[in-house]
Amino acid sequence: MAHANATPEEMIPLTPAVFHILLALADRDLHGYGIMKQVELDTHGKMQMGPGTLYGSIKRMLAAGLIEESDERPDSILDDERRRYYRLAGFGRKVLAAEMDRLSEALEVAGKKGLLDGPVPHTSEGGA
Amino acid sequence: MQGSRLLSLSIRAYRLLLWLYPGEHRRVYGLSMTQLFRDQMHDAYGRGGVRGLAGVWARTLCDLAVTVPEEHARAATRGRWIRGSLYLLLAFALLSLTLWARRTPVHAALRTGKAVTAVAVSPDGRTIVAGTMFGGMHAWDASAAPQPYSFGQPDLSSIYSVAFSPDGRLLASGTPCGPLGCAQVWDASTGQLLRTIEEYSRGRQVIDRAGRAQVWDLPGDVWDVRFSPDGRTLALADTDGAIELVDVSSGQLVRALYGRSRASVGPAAFSPDGHALAASQDGLVLLWDVDSGNLVQELEGHTGRVSGIAFDPTGDTLASSGLDQTVRLWDVHTGRLLRRFDQDAYISSLAISPDGQLLASGDRENRIWVWRLVSGELLHIYRAHRWDPFDNGVLSLTFSLDGRTLVSGGEDGRVVLWDVPEE
Secondary structure, eight states: OOOTTSOHHHHOSOOHHHHHHHHHTSSSOEEHHHHHHHHHHHTTTSOOOOHHHHHHHHHHHHHTTSEEEESOOTTTTTSOTTOOEEEEOHHHHHHHHHHHHHHHHHHHHHHHTTTTOSSSOOGGGTOO | OOHHHHHHHHHHHHHHHGGGSOHHHHHHHHHHHHHHHHHHHHHHHHHHHHHHHHHHHHHHHHHHHHHHHHHHHHTTOHHHHHHHHHHHHHHHHHHHHHHHHHHSOEEEEEEOSSOEEEEEEOTTSOEEEEEESSSOEEEEEOSSSOOEEOOSOTTOOOOSEEEEOTTSSEEEEEEEEETTEEEEEEETTTOOEEEEEOOOOTTEEEEOTTSOEEEEOSOOOEEEEEEOTTSSEEEEEETTSEEEEEETTTOOEEEEEEOSSSSOOOOEEEOTTSSEEEEEETTEEEEEETTTOOEEEEEOOOSSOEEEEEEOTTSSEEEEEETTSEEEEEETTTOOEEEEEEOSSOEEEEEEOTTSSEEEEEETTSEEEEEETTTOOEEEEEEOSOOOTTSOOEEEEEEOTTSSEEEEEETTSEEEEEEOOOO
C-alpha cells in the first residue's frame, strides 16, 4: 500500500480485499466481523475473508489513511466493548471514488466492445 | 464430541496459531482476530453444525498460510519469517495428524504377543477377552486405559474361540482337544474353570450327502463356541463335521447337528430367537432348525472357505464372509442372495453391530472395512494392525453390546478397540 501522503490516483488499482472493505464502509461504520459479513453479502459469498486477510488489510489501510478507527459505537449496547469500529476516512472516500471512476471507464470500454451483453447488468441504468 | 466443546477447543487452537504472526501484529490485532474467528465459528456452527466448523477451519488455515509469511515479510523480520514458516509447517503437520487420528479412531491397542484368534466383550461392556494361538487367554477391564488380568489356565495354549453367556456370568472357550477337553466353561468374573466338555460325536453313525453311512470316529477340535440367546445351550462347532448342542448347566449333549461331510464346521451363529443355527462347511452356509435338528437351508455362493457368519438383529438376514473376498447377505427364509460386498483381499472375520446398521469385515491385509448394512455403502476402511505378507490379518471382530466399540484381534498379536463412528 502506498504512503499516506500519496494522491488517490497513486493508490489505484486497489486489491480486491481493500476495494471491498472500502465499499463496505462507504455508508456506515463497522467492526471487523461486520465488515467481513458485509463483504460476503456484497460479493454474494464469493469473497470470504479470514481474520489474517482482513486485519492485515485493515492495518495497511489505517497506515495509508484510507480508514480510521471510529469512536462511535453503533451497536454499543449489544457489542463487546473491546470491538474496534472502523470508518471510511476522507482520503479513503476519494480513493474509492477514483477506483469507481477507473472501473466505470473500464465498463464503458467493455460496453462499447459488446462485452456487457448477456447477464451482466448496466450500472448506469440503476440495475436490472 | 459436543459442539460447544469443539467450539471452545477451536478458539483455543486459533489463539495458539496466532503466535505464528509477528509479535507487534499479534499485540495490536490478536484480540480482534480471535473475536472475528469466534464470531465466524458461532455463525458457522449455528448454520451448519460440525461441518460448518470444518469449513471455517479450512478457510482459516488457507488464510494463515498466506498471511503469516506476508506479515513477516512486511515486518522485515527475515529470521522470524523463517521461524514463522517452520511453525506453520509444524501446525499443518499437527493438524494432519489430528485429522488422521480422527479418521482412525483407535481407542486402545492391547498386546498379547500371539496371534489373536478370538475376541469377546462381556454384555456389560466391562471385560474384553482374547483367545490366542499358543498364548492362552488374555483379559482386560475395558476402562479408558484397559488393564490386563490373568484368565484361564496356562496349559491351555491355543484358543480357537471365546464367547460370553448372554447374562455375562460365563465364558466359554473352544480349543484343540486336550487335558481340559475340547471346550471349557469359566466363571467370567473369577476366571475359575467350571466345566470341561469332551468330544461327544465320536462313534456316531450318520448318513452323508451321497447316502453313505459314515462313522464319526476321530476327535474333533472345537472351532467355534456360541451360547444360545437364552443362555441354556452351548453350540460347539468342531473340526469333524458336527455341531454339538450341550446343556450348559449339566454339560450333557442335547443334540448333534451334522453337516454334509466330515469337513470342519464353523464359524457358527445362533439366530436372535435361538431357533436357527447357521454354520459353514466346505464353502457352504448351512442352516439348521435347532429344535428338530434338521438341516433346512444350504446357501451356496462362496467359492472358498467361509470365515465369518453373523445374523442381523431381526434374524431375517444372514451375513457370511469368505476367502473369495466377498461378504454376502442372505435372506434366511428363502435362501436368496440379497447383496454382495466385494473387497480386494480375502476376508478373515465378520461382525454386525447390535443395532443392525453396520457390518464390519476384517481382511488379510489388516484392514477393517465398515459398511452400512442396508444400503451396502462403504463408510470407512481402518488400519491399525501391523501388516505382514505372511499373516492372515484381522482374525477376529466383535461389537460391544452397546454398539459403541468394535474390537478386533489380529495375527500381529494385538487387540484394538475402535470407537464406532456416530452416524
